[in-house]
Structure formats: C-alpha cells, structure tokens
Amino acid sequence: MMENYESIFWLCCSIPLVNFFIAYLVFAQMTVHPIEKKIKASGGSIPQWDNMGMRIPSYAVAMLLPVKVKAAQAIDEDSVQKFTS
Template identity: 35%
Template structure:
C-alpha cells in the first residue's frame, strides 16, 4: 500500500472522528448553551447554513476571549460565559478533528499518483 492510500484511509478515519465530534458538540454543548441563553431572554440564532452555527459556537468557545468579541454570527460573550469546561473540550476536539481531516485529505490530493484515475 502506497502513501496515497494510507493517507486516504487516515483521512477517512479522521473525518469519521470529525463527524462524531460534530454530533457530540452540537447535541451536548450547543443545546446547553442555547437553553441557558433562552433562560436569560436571549434568542439563539435562527439560521444554520450547512452547520455554520456549530463552527461559530466552537470557535467562540475554544479561542481566547478577546479574539472574537465582536463576532456577529453568534452572541460571543454569552456563549463564552455560559460554556462549561466540557463544552470547551468538545469545541477544541471538534475544531482540531476538522482541521486535521482537511489537511490529510489535501495532502493526499497533492501526493496522488499521476497514473491513478479516479
């Protein structure tokens, strides 16, 4: 088995891990934060273009406080304040899994053998 096929397998596994982390973050962290926001009288965003809400919450929670303080897609201050340590761990896991999976697939597309027809 050559490097290309190893990278494809590794990329598939990493995207499976990314999918699991996405579901865990959305079902555990996002639902908790939005429920707590409703208790404070703040409405969560009504849009969710292709899962962008999950990425937005994850970035707000995982990155340092000052980086996304004026973020317009979600209420960054409320999301950061209402998040628990578990939410931060899930957000970091979600973002890293997505980044690693994307990098592996991009590297695999770069090292693809020329004689391979897909």
C-alpha cells in the same frame, strides 16, 4: 501495486474524517444544545440561521478565544461565554 497504495490512502483519509464528524456531532449535542437552551431561558436570542452547521464552529470559537470583533459576530459571544463558565 498502485491499487494497494490507493486503498491505503483512502483508509488513512477516511478514519480521521469519520472521527471528525463524530466529534462534531457530540460537541453539538453535549455543548451547543445546552448552551442554547440556557440562552433562551435567560431571554437571549440564538441565531436562526445554520448554513450547513456553521453555527457550531462559531460557538467553539466563542468559547475558546477571548477576542471580540463586534462587526463579525454571528452569535452573541457574551452570552456563550457567560453560560460556559
């Protein structure tokens, strides 16, 4: 009886996790990559670090939130917002 609940649990956890990873990769390829190309073409600089893909959520936050904290910027939020409009 317990094995049945365990398999249901893993199924319910794995489907959203796979969906998240697919959405993450699609966002990276369809949004972040073109924005970085535009930033490079305009003479701006893009971050050279990417600690386990943490650059991608930084772009998402910069596109969604208007709050600017200059001391905590990992990317150039002004350039990201300029090229997403």
